[in-house]
Amino acid sequence: GEDVEQSLFLSVREGDSSVINCTYTDSSSTYLYWYKQEPGAGLQLLTYIFSNMDMKQDQRLTVLLNKKDKHLSLRIADTQTGDSAIYFCAEESGGYQKVTFGTGTKLQVIP
């Protein structure tokens, strides 16, 4: 199957920007997503980007998409301790509205 790759861990200081990177595999994906998983909970959609867009901004979140390199990034401005979580990159692929998830990046915010 396809592999969506992310680094496993990122540590930032409170107030700094966080950038989480992802490479995906399916160039025909219509949507690419970022999901957030807080401790002890299931995943929740944070934001998504349509494949014909290069950038999407939503308050403190900026998503950048480079289709040529199949690279997706999530920037969180002014990172807060409440942003500590696991962030999953995902691509819609394989038909039937299936989604392939990455390995997840654990974001640790240091006060």
Next chain:
Amino acid sequence: DVKVTQSSRYLVKRTGEKVFLECVQDMDHENMFWYRQDPGLGLRLIYFSYDVKMKEKGDIPEGYSVSREKKERFSLILESASTNQTSMYLCASSPRTGTYEQYFGPGTRLTVT
């Protein structure tokens, strides 16, 4: 408020037991999914269903089966539990239109001893 519920948060079973994990959604979604989550491996799709009584294998179906008799309910069955099936199991549902956003349950942490 949309909701996906899973029958148990924690479950401990013995090797060889038959295990049932149940998932219910109240959003009238057509699609339902079962994943397992393991550290360093992310989410891996076990099975999914795009309609009642329909099922499709995901990436790691071996040792599992599923049942979808009603639209709102999707069950995962471990026919004979093994220790390598110790994991976090997540259920999700999504609509067939729009952005296909998946809504997740809180997960079931299964330990097989």
